[in-house]
Every structure is written in C-alpha cells, then in structure tokens.
Amino acid sequence: MSQSPRIAVVGAGLGGAAAAKLLLQEGFNVRVYEQAPSFSRLGAGIHVGPNVMKILRRIGIEDALNQQGSHPDYWYSRHWQTGDVLAQIPLGDYAVKEYGASYLTVHRGDFHALLIEALPDSVMAYGKHLTKVEDRGHVVVMHFADGTTEEADIVIGADGVNSRIREELLGPELPKYAGYLAHRAVFPTPEVKAGMLPFDACVKWWSDDRHMMTYFVTGKADELYYVTGVPVEQWDLDDRWLPSSKDEMREAFSGWHPTVQALIDATVEVTKWSLLERDPLPLWSRGRLVLLGDACHPMKPHMAQGAAMAIEDGAMLARCLKEVGASNHELAFALYEANRAERASKVQRISHDNTWLRTNEDPSWCFGYDVFNVPLAEPKVKVAA
Numbered sequence: 001m002s003q004s005p006r007i008a009v010v011g012a013g014l015g016g017a018a019a020a021k022l023l024l025q026e027g028f029n030v031r032v033y034e035q036a037p038s039f040s041r042l043g044a045g046i047h048v049g050p051n052v053m054k055i056l057r058r059i060g061i062e063d064a065l066n067q068q069g070s071h072p073d074y075w076y077s078r079h080w081q082t083g084d085v086l087a088q089i090p091l092g093d094y095a096v097k098e099y100g101a102s103y104l105t106v107h108r109g110d111f112h113a114l115l116i117e118a119l120p121d122s123v124m125a126y127g128k129h130l131t132k133v134e135d136r137g138h139v140v141v142m143h144f145a146d147g148t149t150e151e152a153d154i155v156i157g158a159d160g161v162n163s164r165i166r167e168e169l170l171g172p173e174l175p176k177y178a179g180y181l182a183h184r185a186v187f188p189t190p191e192v193k194a195g196m197l198p199f200d201a202c203v204k205w206w207s208d209d210r211h212m213m214t215y216f217v218t219g220k221a222d223e224l225y226y227v228t229g230v231p232v233e234q235w236d237l238d239d240r241w242l243p244s245s246k247d248e249m250r251e252a253f254s255g256w257h258p259t260v261q262a263l264i265d266a267t268v269e270v271t272k273w274s275l276l277e278r279d280p281l282p283l284w285s286r287g288r289l290v291l292l293g294d295a296c297h298p299m300k301p302h303m304a305q306g307a308a309m310a311i312e313d314g315a316m317l318a319r320c321l322k323e324v325g326a327s328n329h330e331l332a333f334a335l336y337e338a339n340r341a342e343r344a345s346k347v348q349r350i351s352h353d354n355t356w357l358r359t360n361e362d363p364s365w366c367f368g369y370d371v372f373n374v375p376l377a378e379p380k381v382k383v384a385a
C-alpha cells in the first residue's frame with residue numbers, strides 16, 4: 001500500500017457523507033462514489049440526538065444544524081382518540097444539560113445538504129452505481145454501471161440497506177420486511193387549520209396497532225412532518241417506497257383525533273415506505289472491505305437512531321484507521337467492529353422491541369439504554385495486533 005492509501009466510500013447518505021468528512025479530517029485520501037446524479041430535498045424529517053450532535057460538532061456543522069432544526073421541549077405520547085398524554089419525555093434544555101448537546105428534529109434533506117456541503121466537490125463522484133467489487137488482495141477494483149472501473153486500497157460500504165458490498169462479504173440476502181409501513185409527508189404548517197394544532201408538535205399518537213409521529217422540521221416551525229407505523233402484512237421488497245394518498249391515510253386513521261384528521265387534510269404529498277430490518281451480521285469486514293450504517297445494521301425507526309448509528313460508525317471507523325494506520329486496515333477494522341458491534345446490535349434490538357413503546361408509560365424507554373451518551377468515538381475496546 002502506498003504512503004497515502006486510497007479510501008473509497010460507496011454511498012453518500014448520512015452515514016457515508018459523515019464518514020467521508022471525518023476521514024478527510026484525519027488526513028486520509030478519500031473519494032466518495034454515489035449512485036444518484038444529485039440529491040434533492042425528499043419529504044421526510046429526522047430526529048437528531050445529542051450523540052450525533054457531538055460528532056457534528058467535530059465535523060463543524062453543529063451550529064448550522066441547530067439553526068436549521070426545531071428543538072422540542074418534550075416528546076409526548078398521546079392517545080389516538082382523546083389526546084390524553086400517555087408519556088412525556090423531556091428534551092430541550094434537559095437534553096443539553098444531561099447529554100452535552102441538543103436534541104432536535106429537522107428536515108433530513110437540510111441535514112444531508114449540510115453534510116454534503118462540508119465535503120469538497122473534488123472528492124465526490126456522482127452517478128456512480130457500484131455493480132461489483134473485487135478485493136484482489138493488494139487492491140480493490142470497483143465496477144460501476146456506467147462501464148467504468150476504479151481502484152482503491154480500502155472500500156467502505158455505506159451503500160444502505162440493499163448494500164452491494166454487504167452482498168460481496170456475506171452473499172445475497174434480502175433484509176426482512178418488518179410487517180409495517182411508514183407514511184411520510186412534509187407540508188407547510190399554515191396548511192394545518194388554525195386551532196387544529198392545540199398541542200406541541202412533537203407528538204406520537206397511539207392506538208393499539210398503529211401510530212403517527214408529528215414534529216416540526218424547521219426552526220421557524222413553518223413545516224410539519226408526520227411519519228406513521230401501520231401494520232401491513234405483505235410488501236414487495238423490490239419497492240422501498242411507493243406513492244400514497246390522503247384517502248389511504250383517512251382510511252388508515254379513521255376515527256382518530258381531530259388534530260390527526262387536520263394533518264391528513266393538510267397533506268400535499270405522501271409516500272409510504274417499507275420498514276426493513278436485519279439480524280446482526282456475523283462480520284462487518286473482510287480483507288479491504290468494511291461496512292457501516294444501514295448496509296450493516298438496518299433497524300426499525302422506533303428509537304430514531306438508524307442514521308445516528310451510521311454516523312457513529314463513521315466516527316469510530318475514522319478514529320480506528322487513524323489510531324492503527326490505514327495500511328494496517330484489518331486490525332483497524334477489527335478494532336472498529338469491537339467498538340461498535342455491541343452498541344449497534346443493542347440499538348437494533350431495542351428499536352425492534354420499542355415498536356409498542358406506547359405501552360411503556362415510563363418515559364425512560366428512550367433513556368433506559370443510555371443511547372445519547374455516545375463514547376465520543378474514542379476506541380475503548382482494544383484488539384491485539
């Protein structure tokens with residue numbers, strides 16, 4: 001391997017973009033290959049916890065994201081029909097005091113754009129759909145759908161739930177459909193009729209078999225978002241998402257609280273997404289290939305920590321490569337996995353079990369496993385050389 005190993009990051013989602021930036025900050029020679037020709041502001045929101053905000057501080061975009069996002073004081077669980085509070089989780093100042101950074105909700109397109117802007121254009125290669133990856137021992141050769149090939153010394157698979165690189169490591173296997181779909185819609189707040197939003201926006205509405213989560217996705221509170229969990233037995237795994245409609249929403253949430261009806265009425269465009277998960281992988285790397293984020297541990301969104309785990313992975317991987325040296329990549333990957341696998345698997349499992357956290361009236365559901373106290377990406381577990 002040369003003095004300056006070439007690190008390829010395949011996939012520029014939240015995990016890949018963060019990893020690329022953190023690797024650049026550690027002085028590595030990085031190139032990012034993304035299949036999309038460009039990114040657009042897709043209609044979805046995201047929770048960002050203090051664990052992620054502390055990593056974004058290192059990247060240099062914490063303040064900008066704090067400006068963009070909304071900072072709810074509480075996350076409420078409410079009864080689907082009466083609106084009664086079932087549980088109330090303190091966020092706002094509490095999160096800052098307890099965990100050293102804020103908890104916010106934001107448009108994921110705005111969050112992603114900040115991460116992409118933090119990367120120099122020169123490291124980005126768009127329109128590069130990886131079709132095949134060959135670890136030849138001394139080098140990795142990547143093949144792209146446009147007929148080109150590129151070489152790298154290390155390839156990081158940040159290519160999401162249907163990862164081509166995971167397939168190369170472990171063989172073909174589809175993620176499991178979790179039996180739920182999630183409707184997602186972002187729309188201007190004024191569209192919700194005056195008086196129909198009597199509560200704070202950050203609310204999870206619950207019935208016995210489904211839920212709807214709502215929150216603002218901008219600091220100005222001028223855009224609202226909802227995301228649902230609705231049981232649907234079958235899903236064609238070829239489609240990750242499909243268009244939905246107000247009528248479908250009305251049917252799924254018939255008889256729900258007037259606030260929920262107002263949100264559905266105000267919907268401009270709504271999509272429905274399959275919720276996918278996967279059992280923990282037996283290995284995260286082999287040779288010169290390594291995985292992070294959904295490529296490795298996709299999970300149900302019920303701890304709002306999937307992207308958080310992807311970003312934590314990137315931070316730890318960059319630290320391990322720095323500590324051990326990229327030329328000693330197999331040891332660096334072992335150190336990375338040793339420091340990440342237990343935490344990521346635990347969050348995966350709790351995300352699965354938390355599907356019906358409504359029944360847990362103790363607000364510590366979120367904090368019981370101290371997920372926001374990220375070990376700041378310092379490798380703690382050591383691996384013998």
Ligand SMILES: Cc1cc2nc3c(=O)[nH]c(=O)nc-3n(C[C@H](O)[C@H](O)[C@H](O)COP(=O)(O)OP(=O)(O)OC[C@H]3O[C@@H](n4cnc5c(N)ncnc54)[C@H](O)[C@@H]3O)c2cc1C
Nearest residue numbers: 011013014015035047130159160293294304305306307308
């Ligand atoms: C309904 C829902 C709500 C969620 N809410 C939250 C939340 O509030 N908080 C949270 O932390 N997480 C949340 N998540 C989880 C989060 O969205 C994912 O965990 C996160 O996006 C994973 O990031 P990633 O970078 O690993 O993968 P992705 O975001 O999937 O990015 C993968 C990238 O790789 C590219 N790619 C794929 N294949 C190839 C290829 N062959 N060649 C080149 N490029 C390729 C893709 O185009 C994409 O840009 C939610 C998920 C869902 C479904």
